[in-house]
Amino acid sequence: MAEYIDDDVLVCRCEEITAGEIREAIRMGATDVTGVKRRTRAGMGLCQGRTCEALVQQILRQELKGEATPESIGFSTPRTPQRPVTFGTLGGDDL
Amino acid sequence: MSAAIEAASAGVKVLVIDANEKAGGQLFKQIHKFFGSSMHRAGVRGIDIGRELLEKCEELGVEIWLDSLAIGIYDNLRVAVDRKTGFNEHKMILVEPKKIVIATGASENAVRFPGWTLPGVMGAGAAQTMINFHRVLPGKKVLTIGSGNVGLIVSYQLMQAGAEIEGIVEALPKINGYAVHASKLTREGIPIYTGYTVLEAHGKERVSEAVIAKVNPDWSTIPGTEKTIEVDTIAIAAGLKPLTGLAHMAGCQLTFDRFLGGWAPIHNEHMETTVPGIYIAGDSTGVEEANTAIEEGKLAGTAIAASLGYLDEKEADALQEAAWERLKGLREGAHGAERTQAKEHQLHAYAEYMERRGEVG
Ligand SMILES: Cc1cc2nc3c(=O)[nH]c(=O)nc-3n(C[C@H](O)[C@H](O)[C@H](O)COP(=O)(O)OP(=O)(O)OC[C@H]3O[C@@H](n4cnc5c(N)ncnc54)[C@H](O)[C@@H]3O)c2cc1C
Numbered sequence: 001m002a003e004y005i006d007d008d009v010l011v012c013r014c015e016e017i018t019a020g021e022i023r024e025a026i027r028m029g030a031t032d033v034t035g036v037k038r039r040t041r042a043g044m045g046l047c048q049g050r051t052c053e054a055l056v057q058q059i060l061r062q063e064l065k066g067e068a069t070p071e072s073i074g075f076s077t078p079r080t081p082q083r084p085v086t087f088g089t090l091g092g093d094d095l
Numbered sequence: 096m097s098a099a100i101e102a103a104s105a106g107v108k109v110l111v112i113d114a115n116e117k118a119g120g121q122l123f124k125q126i127h128k129f130f131g132s133s134m135h136r137a138g139v140r141g142i143d144i145g146r147e148l149l150e151k152c153e154e155l156g157v158e159i160w161l162d163s164l165a166i167g168i169y170d171n172l173r174v175a176v177d178r179k180t181g182f183n184e185h186k187m188i189l190v191e192p193k194k195i196v197i198a199t200g201a202s203e204n205a206v207r208f209p210g211w212t213l214p215g216v217m218g219a220g221a222a223q224t225m226i227n228f229h230r231v232l233p234g235k236k237v238l239t240i241g242s243g244n245v246g247l248i249v250s251y252q253l254m255q256a257g258a259e260i261e262g263i264v265e266a267l268p269k270i271n272g273y274a275v276h277a278s279k280l281t282r283e284g285i286p287i288y289t290g291y292t293v294l295e296a297h298g299k300e301r302v303s304e305a306v307i308a309k310v311n312p313d314w315s316t317i318p319g320t321e322k323t324i325e326v327d328t329i330a331i332a333a334g335l336k337p338l339t340g341l342a343h344m345a346g347c348q349l350t351f352d353r354f355l356g357g358w359a360p361i362h363n364e365h366m367e368t369t370v371p372g373i374y375i376a377g378d379s380t381g382v383e384e385a386n387t388a389i390e391e392g393k394l395a396g397t398a399i400a401a402s403l404g405y406l407d408e409k410e411a412d413a414l415q416e417a418a419w420e421r422l423k424g425l426r427e428g429a430h431g432a433e434r435t436q437a438k439e440h441q442l443h444a445y446a447e448y449m450e451r452r453g454e455v456g
C-alpha cells in the first residue's frame with residue numbers, strides 16, 4: 001500500500017517507533033532500512049522488522065521520492081535467533 | 096514436505112523441521128477448494144492436499160520435528176534448532192546436514208493507521224489460523240481490509256464460523272480477488288467498499304469502531320465520505336512477503352520483485368540458491384500458490400537426491416523437466432505472465448551472480 005502514515009502513528013511496535021521518528025531519521029541522512037534502524041532502533045526488536053520492514057521501506061520511498069529504488073532502500077538484516085528463544089533453551093540445563 | 100518426499104523416495108535421509116504443531120504449513124488452514132490455475136487439483140481442498148503429503152512423508156519414514164524452530168543457519172550448512180523435546184521442554188540442537196531446503200513460506204504485510212495496536216486488529220491469516228486451526232472466533236463483528244483472495248476467503252470463513260462481516264474495505268477501485276469468492280460474500284449482503292481505506296480505529300480495551308473513507312487515486316482521502324462502522328475485529332489482508340530471514344542469514348543473494356511479494360532469494364533451475372547446498376522452494380522464494388510450492392519442492396528434492404548420488408542423472412533430469420512443464424502450466428493463471436517473468440528474472444540473476452563470482456574468485 002502507498003498510504004501516507006501520520007507522524008504520530010507507531011510503525012515499529014517492538015521498539016515503539018513512530019512514523020515521525022522515522023522521517024526525522026531520514027532528514028538526518030538515513031537512506032536505507034539499516035540507516036533508519038541505526039538511528040531509531042526500528043526493526044531491532046523481537047520480530048526483527050518482520051512487521052515494520054515494509055512500512056519503513058514505504059516511508060523511505062515516499063520521503064526520498066525518485067532517488068530511492070528497492071535496491072538502494074534494502075531490507076533489514078536477519079540475525080539469530082529468527083524467533084524468540086528462552087535463555088533456558090539456549091544455555092541448556094546447566095544455566 | 097514435497098521436497099522431503101522426492102528426496103526420501105530416492106533413499107535420502109530427511110529431517111523436516113517445522114515451527115507449527117503440524118507439518119504442512121498454510122495448507123491445514125485452507126478448508127476451501129483450491130482455485131485458479133491449479134490444473135488437476137482445482138476441486139481439492141488445501142487441507143486434503145496437506146494430509147496426503149503428510150501421509151506420504153510418514154510412509155517414507157521422513158523424520159519430522161514439530162514445534163521446533165530453525166533459529167539460524169551458519170557456515171558449512173549448520174542449522175541451529177530450538178527443538179521441542181517434551182511437554183514445555185525445548186533443547187538447542189545443532190543439525191549438520193549435507194543439504195538444506197528452506198521453505199519457510201511468507202509473512203503478512205501490515206497496514207498502519209491510528210489505533211492499529213488495539214487488541215482486535217490482526218492479520219487475516221492470523222484470524223484464519225484462529226478459526227480453522229485453533230477453533231477460536233477472534234471476534235463477532237469483523238471489518239476486513241483488502242479484497243484479494245485471502246481477504247475474501249478469510250472473510251467468508253469467518254462468517255461460516257459465526258462472525259458478522261461488517262464489510263470489506265478495498266483501496267483499489269475494484270475487487271482484487273476472484274469473482275467466485277467475492278460473490279459468495281455479496282450474495283450474503285456483505286458490503287465491499289471499493290475505493291475506501293481505513294482512516295483510524297477507536298476503542299478502549301479493544302477496537303470498538305473503525306472509520307473508513309473514500310480515497311483518491313493518489314491515496315488522499317475525500318473529506319465528507321467518512322463512515323463509522325462498529326466492529327470488534329479488523330482483519331488485515333494486505334498481501335504477503337517471502338519470509339527470507341534464514342536464507343538471507345546464510346548468505347543467499349536476494350532480488351526484489353513486487354509480483355513475488357518483494358525480496359526473495361535467487362536460485363538456479365534446481366532451486367539451489369547462491370550458497371551451494373542450500374535450496375529454496377515455495378512462498379519463501381516468491382509468494383505464489385500451493386501447487387507451485389509443491390512443484391518447486393519436487394525440483395529441490397530431486398536435485399538433492401541426484402547430487403547426493405541417490406538418483407541417476409537421466410532420471411533426475413526427466414523428473415525436473417516434468418516439474419518445470421507443470422510449473423509452466425500453473426503460471427498461466429492470474430498474473431501468470433508477471434510471475435513467469437519474475438521467476439525468469441530470478442534465474443537470470445542467479446546466473447549473473449555466479450558468473451560474476453566466478454570471475455572474482
Ligand atoms: C487465506 C489463504 C488462502 C489460500 N488459498 C489458496 C488456494 O486456494 N490455492 C492455492 O494454490 N494456494 C492458496 N494459498 C496459498 C498457499 O497456501 C501457499 O502458497 C502455500 O501454502 C505455500 O507453501 P509453502 O510451503 O511455501 O509455505 P507455508 O505453507 O507458509 O509453510 C511454511 C512453513 O514453514 C514454517 N516455518 C517458517 N519459519 C520457520 C522456522 N524458522 N523454523 C521452523 N519452521 C518455520 C511455518 O511454520 C510453516 O509451517 C492460500 C493462502 C492463504 C493465506
